Amino acid sequence: MIRSFGPAEFTFLVEAARWTVLLSLLAFIGGGVIGMVVALMRVSRNAMLRNIAAGWISVVQGTPVLIVLFLVFYGLPFLGLRFPPLVAAALGMTVYASAFLGDIWRGCIEAVPRQQWEAASSLALKPAQRMIYVVLPQAVRLAVPPTVGFMVQIVKNTSVASIIGFVELTRAGTLMNNVTFQPFWVFGSVALLYFAMCWPLSVMSQRLERRLHAGRRS
Amino acid sequence: MPVVVAEDVRKSFGSLTVLDGVSLSVSEGELIAVIGRSGSGKSTFLRCLNGLETPDSGQIIVAGHALAPGEEALRALRQDVGMVFQSYNLFPHLTVGKNIELAPRLVKKIGKAEAADIARSVLAEVGLAEKYDAFPEQLSGGQQQRVAIARSLAMRPKVMLFDEVTSALDPELTGEVLKVMEGLSRSGMTMLLVTHEMAFARKAASRVVYFHQGRIHEQGPPEEFFGAPKTPELQQFLGAVL
Ligand SMILES: Nc1ncnc2c1ncn2[C@@H]1O[C@H](COP(=O)(O)OP(=O)(O)O)[C@@H](O)[C@H]1O
Ligand SMILES: [Mg+2]
Numbered sequence: 001m002i003r004s005f006g007p008a009e010f011t012f013l014v015e016a017a018r019w020t021v022l023l024s025l026l027a028f029i030g031g032g033v034i035g036m037v038v039a040l041m042r043v044s045r046n047a048m049l050r051n052i053a054a055g056w057i058s059v060v061q062g063t064p065v066l067i068v069l070f071l072v073f074y075g076l077p078f079l080g081l082r083f084p085p086l087v088a089a090a091l092g093m094t095v096y097a098s099a100f101l102g103d104i105w106r107g108c109i110e111a112v113p114r115q116q117w118e119a120a121s122s123l124a125l126k127p128a129q130r131m132i133y134v135v136l137p138q139a140v141r142l143a144v145p146p147t148v149g150f151m152v153q154i155v156k157n158t159s160v161a162s163i164i165g166f167v168e169l170t171r172a173g174t175l176m177n178n179v180t181f182q183p184f185w186v187f188g189s190v191a192l193l194y195f196a197m198c199w200p201l202s203v204m205s206q207r208l209e210r211r212l213h214a215g216r217r218s
Numbered sequence: 219m220p221v222v223v224a225e226d227v228r229k230s231f232g233s234l235t236v237l238d239g240v241s242l243s244v245s246e247g248e249l250i251a252v253i254g255r256s257g258s259g260k261s262t263f264l265r266c267l268n269g270l271e272t273p274d275s276g277q278i279i280v281a282g283h284a285l286a287p288g289e290e291a292l293r294a295l296r297q298d299v300g301m302v303f304q305s306y307n308l309f310p311h312l313t314v315g316k317n318i319e320l321a322p323r324l325v326k327k328i329g330k331a332e333a334a335d336i337a338r339s340v341l342a343e344v345g346l347a348e349k350y351d352a353f354p355e356q357l358s359g360g361q362q363q364r365v366a367i368a369r370s371l372a373m374r375p376k377v378m379l380f381d382e383v384t385s386a387l388d389p390e391l392t393g394e395v396l397k398v399m400e401g402l403s404r405s406g407m408t409m410l411l412v413t414h415e416m417a418f419a420r421k422a423a424s425r426v427v428y429f430h431q432g433r434i435h436e437q438g439p440p441e442e443f444f445g446a447p448k449t450p451e452l453q454q455f456l457g458a459v460l
Contacts, residue, residue: 115303122370123373124373138310
């Protein structure tokens with residue numbers, strides 16, 4: 001029986017989009033926490049930590065997200081670790097986001113002028129104090145636009161989770177298309193919903209940027 | 219008992235020898251003006267004195283601290299040695315007051331109220347009491363540099379190092395910074411400053427030191443140093459800058 005694409009069908013997509021939001025949030029939180037560790041390791045004075053972080057960044061960045069996801073969902077069970085699709089997708093996306101955010105934030109930390117470190121050193125601050133009180137606050141300001149830009153990438157990339165059977169927005173779209181055969185309306189709606197999720201992020205980025213800048217002048 | 223002792227300090231960057239055996243002893247309350255061509259090693263020498271650069275060999279003792287590797291030893295030394303840079307290097311995300319209070323609070327564990335008192339008093343010393351709540355970018359270059367001096371003073375250092383602190387300033391703003399430094403010197407602070415301000419060196423320095431090719435080529439009290447330079451290199455240098 002062929003259903004036509006109406007309000008109920010659209011609602012189905014909206015409900016699936018909530019899973020996309022949840023997966024995005026999990027990926028951003030997990031990726032953010034590990035990404036912060038990766039960034040700090042990457043700029044550490046310990047060569048081993050630096051190399052581990054650099055290795056992590058290049059290996060993950062050089063691997064398609066889809067393959068990371070396959071590894072977690074199909075590969076880890078061979079090591080006795082079996083996850084439901086949502087958890088597997090969240091783990092895979094966390095790995096992916098950690099490498100990119102780690103690299104973005106490394107760049108922001110390194111973009112703070114060397115003279116700021118030297119001034120803080122000259123005031124006898126400890127290395128961790130230099131980082132926390134002098135460098136990171138300046139790096140955060142630089143990090144807002146690329147970070148929010150990357151959040152948009154995360155939202156869009158959650159669509160790969162559809163391949164391992166997790167019913168998020170893209171998967172819901174293909175399911176709906178199979179019963180309605182109205183790809184224009186179905187995928188048009190899917191695109192619209194992705195846009196509705198990403199657009200606020202862009203707006204937020206602009207606002208934040210303005211507010212951080214205004215904060216310095218107040 | 220000298221406050222700063224440097225003995226046969228050597229430093230190379232790769233194959234470039236920047237400090238080629240520098241020895242200098244500075245007594246309490248002295249103001250040493252360091253002059254010389256660009257690239258002669260003046261900044262590197264100053265940076266060795268507070269451990270921003272590590273000499274390859276030689277000995278450095280500042281305010282009773284022997285320069286030794288290791289964070290702990292360096293921090294002990296840096297608590298007694300203030301450094302002011304050509305580019306001010308104020309922390310742009312903090313107000314003037316917070317810039318000054320940061321190190322006393324974190325390093326000396328001084329309470330909030332007391333740190334604020336210190337900040338206000340050092341700001342008054344450099345004539346900027348009313349800028350406590352301003353952000354660095356709201357200040358002129360000369361004011362930023364005076365805040366940088368105040369920030370160093372808040373740690374109550376025994377020695378202050380100044381590396382071309384007026385070189386980035388418009389000529390009409392150098393006077394206010396030089397005046398602050400003169401006052402500091404008069405109040406007894408031991409100071410080493412790399413400078414191109416020959417008139418200031420002549421007027422305020424107790425000794426002038428000429429760096430040439432990584433060595434102290436000639437030094438002496440200002441009248442003698444400027445009035446009767448002995449070496450042809452210094453004569454030529456002074457001929458070019460005066
Ligand atoms: N970190 C560094 N790495 C490589 N070369 C350096 C470094 N710092 C200074 N130099 C070089 O050392 C020489 C002396 O520099 P510097 O001490 O800054 O001289 P000055 O302050 O007298 O102009 C210059 O040729 C400079 O390029
Ligand atoms: Mg210099």
